[in-house]
Amino acid sequence: MSSQSSEQEEIPTEVVFEAEVEVSSEEVPMEEWSSYILELPEDNKKKIMAEAGLYHAGSGEICGKYIAMSDSSVFRHLYYNYPAVLDPGITDALLIPEKPIIYPDDGQELYLAVCKEMNQCPVRSFVKGLVEEIIDLRYYCVSPQGVRAMSLALSNNCIVKVLNLTDNFLTPDACYHLSEMLASNTYLEELNLAGCRVGPVGAKRIFDGLTKNKTLKVLNLNRNQLTDEGMEHLAAVIVKGIHLQQIYLSYNCIGGKGAGVLAEALEFHNRFTHVDLSWNNLFTPLGTFNLLSRFSENKVLQELNLSWNSLSGARLGTAVKNALCAPNLKRLNLSNNRLNGEAITNIIGGLVKAKKLITLDLSYNPMTPDDALQILMKVKAPSVKVHNVLMENVFVTGEFLMFLRTIKEMKSKKNLVVTYGGIIGEFKPKGPDPRELILDRADFLAKKPKKRPVDIALVAMQLLKDNNEIMPSKDFATAVQGACAALDNDLLEEMANIFAGPRSAKAKTIDVKLLVDYMKRKWPDRKLPPTPPPEPEPLPLPEPAPKDAKGKGKGKGKKK
Structure with missing residues (x-):
């Protein structure tokens, strides 16, 4: 170990740089x-x-x-x-x-961005329709909150021309956003809000945007319960001037007051080409008369619908006559009203001035055959230019048909179209005799009880025998029921109608003699039993023999 450590210590170390530190x-x-x-x-x-x-x-x-x-x-x-x-x-x-973020003009990206911001589910049909001319959202249950996003997307859209929101519930807030859209949009031409239940408040907000819009031509507000209050809001914007050409106000409970307010507004701005006021309450003469008089001053009016308004009377007939003076009127719908008599006479008096009238609809009015003939005689005049006269459900006579054939032979009237309901006076339908039906039914019901059946013919014969030739219907019913005949009141009333007696202001009568005469021909074998001869008067009893004073009878006499 010591040797190895000594070898390591002997390895030389190269110094690269040595700094002097002071x-x-x-x-x-x-x-x-x-x-x-x-x-x-x-x-x-x-x-x-x-x-x-x-x-x-x-x-x-x-x-x-x-x-x-x-x-x-x-x-x-x-x-x-x-x-x-x-x-x-x-x-x-x-x-x-x-x-700011600049979105394309079609509004698709803007709509999706606003829906994301509002946490609303976007409508796929609306997104696709933003690049087409028509957006159809009928019966789509559009959310009122989602109308804001739709309105923003349509504000600058230059493609869509028709927006249909029929039968979608729109709150006043949704109507406000539609009004803002109308104020800025410059391409939309038709807005359909039929059945959206906007009411007077929502209508006021929509009308506020019409004064700034110059492209919208058609506005459909049918079935929105606008009432006379809504007409006041409409009149306020008409006075300011709007560019609408066609307005549809059917089924909105508009009365005479609303018609009068609208008439006052048309005095300042009267440029509608199509007006629909059907299914309202325009039977009040005053307001309706003023409104129709204003329509006569409209130089561009082409179509006027006044059906289902209970129009009646000579004064309203004169009002319609005034409306026919509109120089460009082509279609006038007066169906399903109560026009007849003098009202028809007044109306057809204005046909001469209606130079461009094509269709006059008087269907389903309570007109008589004479009224229909009177119309046809007026149409025959060369100065009357009407092409279609519609009188559905109006019955005519053979004279009417002959006169119509004569008119169609004229060169100027060969294209005339006249419709009518039916013909009376010559055609008599054949069917079962009601007398047979009534009497068979009465006979069946009277004989139905098993314990005590009754012969209705014998009951009637007995009433006649008792000198009851003409009876009030109530007395006849009482007599039949008193004979234990199980007949209901309706059947007895029909018998009184078929075998009616002389008319009386107090009560309905039945001719029992006529009834019995028909029963004898129907059932000749049914007769009352013969009347027994009167019993002879009994002979007077013999008077008893007189008694003597002692109360003894006759005895032997005394001997003399």
Whole structure:
């Protein structure tokens, strides 16, 4: 062991550099720094590559292997070059505003971003429709909260022209966002909100956006319960001027007050081409008369729908006559009202002025055959240009058909189309005799009880025999039921209708003689039993013999 340790101690050690260290409180000049005068070996690959331009040290740091430790009094070493920390963006975040995100005009990315922000599920059909002309979301149960995202996506969209939201529930907040969309959108042409239950409050918010929109042409608000209050909001924006051409207000409980308010607004702006006011309450003459008078001043009105409004009376007939004066009116729908008589006379008086009228619909009105003939006689005039006269469910006579045939033979009227319900006066339907049915039923019910069947014919004959030729229907029913015949009241009433007696203002009567006459022909074998001859009067009893004073009968006389 000692020999091995001695051999190790004898190995010579090569001294590379020996620094002289002097203990002094004075700082050593930089020229005498050991690290400053250190020369790196010639075989440093990184240095050689850096000189050749093949290596870049980055921050300029040199590996600590080649740097000697310096004195502790040196605050900054030459080779310890640490750059300052760069600003991570705090200055820009505080002083420079954030650049807004610019989305494409189709609105797809914007819609998805807003849905993500609101934590709403996007509607796939709406996303696809943003690059098409029509977005159809009928009966889609669109969330009212999701309407905000849809409105934002459509605000700058330049592709979609039709938005259909039929039968989706829209709250006032959803209507507000649709109004904001209408105020900024410049391509949408049709908005369908039928059955969305927006009400007067929601309608007011939608109407607010119409004043700024210049492209929307069709607005459908059918079945929204707008009432007269909603018409006041509509009138307010009509006065300001809107660019709508077609407005549909069917089934909204609009009465005479709403019609009057709308008439006042049309005095300032009257540019509608299609107006639908069907299924409302426009039977009040005052407001409706003013409204139809305003329509007569509209020079671009083409179609007017007033069906299902209970229109009746001569005054409303005159109002319709005024509406026919609109110079470009092509279709007038008056079906399912109560027009007849003088009202029809007043209406057809305006057909001469309706030069462009194509279709006049008077179907399902309680018109008489004379009213229908009167219309046809007016249409025959060359000055009347109407092509289609619709009178469904209106019955006519043979004279009407002959007159119609004569009109169609005219060259100017060969394309005239006239419809009607049916013909009366010549066609008599054949069927079972109601007298047979009623009497067979009565006979069956009367004989149905097994214990005590009753012959209804004998009951009627007995009533006639008792000098009851004409009876009130109630007395007849009482007499039949008194005879234990099991007939219900409806059947007895029908018998009184078929075998009716003379009319009476107080009660309905039945002709028993006519009833018995038909029963005898129907059942000739049924007769009342013969009346037995009157019993002879009994003979008077003989008077008893008179008694004597003593109360004895006749006895032997006294001997003389």
